[in-house]
Amino acid sequence: MPAARSTRYAALLRAVNVGGTGKLAMSDLRAMCESLGFEGVRTYIASGNVVFRSPDPEAAVRATLESELELYAGKPVGVHVRTADELADVLRRNPFPDKPPNRTVALFMDGQPDAAFVSAIRNVADEDIRPGKRELFIHYPNGQADTKLHFPAGFSGTGRNMNTVAKLAELAAAL
Numbered sequence: 001m002p003a004a005r006s007t008r009y010a011a012l013l014r015a016v017n018v019g020g021t022g023k024l025a026m027s028d029l030r031a032m033c034e035s036l037g038f039e040g041v042r043t044y045i046a047s048g049n050v051v052f053r054s055p056d057p058e059a060a061v062r063a064t065l066e067s068e069l070e071l072y073a074g075k076p077v078g079v080h081v082r083t084a085d086e087l088a089d090v091l092r093r094n095p096f097p098d099k100p101p102n103r104t105v106a107l108f109m110d111g112q113p114d115a116a117f118v119s120a121i122r123n124v125a126d127e128d129i130r131p132g133k134r135e136l137f138i139h140y141p142n143g144q145a146d147t148k149l150h151f152p153a154g155f156s157g158t159g160r161n162m163n164t165v166a167k168l169a170e171l172a173a174a175l
Contacts, residue, residue, distance in 0.1 A: 013048030
């Protein structure tokens with residue numbers, strides 16, 4: 001029987017290696033992914049980014065990785081998984097292509113943000129927020145350091161600036 005064709009994925013972990021909480025060495029993340037049978041595993045910067053190939057569908061990849069991360073961390077760790085093609089599409093759909101990529105973020109989510117969700121975001125100052133397919137695009141003209149954005153209860157997402165999205169798309173495409 002021929003081997004299943006592998007999909008190129010990027011997994012974006014939520015709340016790791018930030019502010020001294022949720023510590024996870026990228027070497028440990030890489031080893032974990034390899035032990036789960038993922039192939040071509042590469043990590044990128046110490047904020048929970050990993051690319052790999054797997055024949056499994058996205059939902060199975062996410063569930064497997066979240067389960068293993070919970071065993072490691074002793075608490076749930078959110079994971080958002082995208083294919084290499086989806087990351088490339090996020091770059092193409094960036095509504096702020098002329099803005100500094102380090103001040104433009106794709107906030108990856110589980111589902112499509114609708115108008116009600118966007119209108120429920122509070123404390124919007126000068127940030128420009130635009131919905132995408134399974135992400136919000138946010139331009140922070142003055143940077144993120146002083147933002148006071150408050151997302152609706154139950155929100156689960158993780159942000160990456162456009163520089164990081166571009167690098168992850170490049171790494172995943174090269175697998």
